[in-house]
Amino acid sequence: MSVVVVTYNSAATVGETLSSLSEQTYPGDRYEVLVVDGGSSDETEAVVSEYDAAFHVVEGGSIGACRNRGVALATGEYVAFTDSDCAVPATWIAAHVDRLEDREDETVVGVGGPNRPFPDDPPFAKLVGSLQGTVFGSGGSPQSHAIDEVRTVRSVAACNVVYDAAVFESHRYDDAVNVGEDAEFHHRLAEEGYRFLFDPATAVSHHLSADLGSFSRKNRSYGRAMARIQRRHGALIRWYSPLPSLALGGGTLAALADVRRRKPRYVPLLALAFLAVSAYATRQVYRDRRSPLALLVPLLLAVQYVCYGVGFLEGLIASDPEPTDRS
Template identity: 75%
Template sequence: MSVVVVTYNSEKTIEETLSSLARQTYPTDSYELIVVDGGSTDDTEAIVEEYDAAFHVVDGGTIGACRNHGIDVSSGEYIAFTDSDCAVPATWLDSHVERIESPNDDIEGQDDVTIAGVGGPNRPFPTDPWFSKLVGSLQGTVFGSGGSPQSYAIGEVRLVRSVAACNVMYDAAIFDSHRYDDAVNVGEDAEFHFRLSEAGYRFVFDPAIAVSHHLSSTFGAYCKKSRSYGYAMARIQRRHGKVIRWYSALPSLALGGGMLAVLADLAARKARYVPLLLAAFLLVSGYGTAQVYRDRRSPTALLVPIMLAAQYTYYGIGFLEGLAAPDPVSQDLP
């Protein structure tokens, strides 16, 4: 068994990650811990040295390149990944191994695919700021996550096409013929898992195997991350020349549609289309607000319409920037 943690300038969070991995119920002598660093300039390495972990540096490496290096130096039959801003429960490895070796016979479609691995959701830390928890609750709604299983509150074990790389265990055999793309940074797991799904692989998603994950703690960070996700998804889809996630272009289309609606109403000097769009948004955001309030039981749920508007706007802008970028593979979000 190999556990790989990819990191970059994570001195504030990586100790939580390594400490949680050191407390596993899985036998200590049965797994190796590997930290792959993209070239940190802070005290990340000094913190890692306090733990029984192999430390490797891929200076200037993308997340995809760092994950591949971790795979290259791993020796386990299974390879698990989590990130340096996460903490895993004590039963994390045991739960993954049990699920990957004994998937439910009742999972629909299991006999028709090859299982690449097992994954689960990621949730905010209990000690995180209220805004991070609000982001986590919003991502637990279909409009906040687009239905991605790693965030959206799926309550049953089932097959999915992709899981988050901060909470996944692979059968190492798949890496004999499939790897992450060294050129892809943000969205490297979505790109890799898309190729796996095209090759007939699926993941078993188990909602009970959750990790704690530090989510955006400020509104500015939330907007920036939304933009980077949109940018990355456009680059990936340009590269493959096909739609990876059908909903990825919707925010950009909504932005364009909104601008056209405003221009049409101004030209006609009559409010016809804009009120309809506003009514549709209020319906969507109202549903999301109700879901978040049911989860949080807090008046902060009233911020959901603003957060959704910001998320869709920044994701849509990032997506358009990704489509317009001259190099969809190597250029980073400015």
């Protein structure tokens, strides 16, 4: 078993990741930890040196390129990935390996699970985590949306995945892709008929956006990357990805129509629809968090949709179709 941790300027968090990997119930002599760095300028290497992990640098490398370097270095029958702002549970390797070894479907090439905020993360990050647990906050993607049973899915998040190493004999991540590299890779696998098992019981802790600014930037980056990836493939990889942009365009047209008519008609209808969506999501988040901060959900949804929608439009019109921007 080879565990690959991709990192970039992660001195503040990579120690948590490596510490959690050192406490696995899986036999220590049966797995290796490989840290692949994209050219950090902070003390990431110094932190990694305190742990039993090999450190490799892909200077200026994208996340896709770093993942591929990890695959090339891996010696195990299975290749696992988690990120340098995550911590995995002690049973992480053992649980995922057991799932893979017991699989009956030959099309299954990996297993993954959800990611959740750290217990000691700021309240805002926990709010973001709860919002992503709703269908309107995640679009139903399994790594975030609340799924309560093991099922077969087309994609999982690369911060919580173990692959059968055999899949890398003929498939790799795209070196040019940074943000969204897992979605792009898994789309190609899915098109060839491969699938993943999603295990909701094996979640990793993940540092989510701690403030509104980082939340906005991340959603804009995701939107831009997804548009570029879909431009490349000429296919809709995430069914929900164009919806925020369409909503922005529709809202603008509705406002212009109401101005032209000098009578509000369409904008109030759109506002009511958004309020209905927000009310549902707010209720779900409150049930999860039991915090008055759930009242911020309408604001977060608005910011998420606007920033993702703007980013998606930027990705559509960008002169360079390659999603190479670093998050």
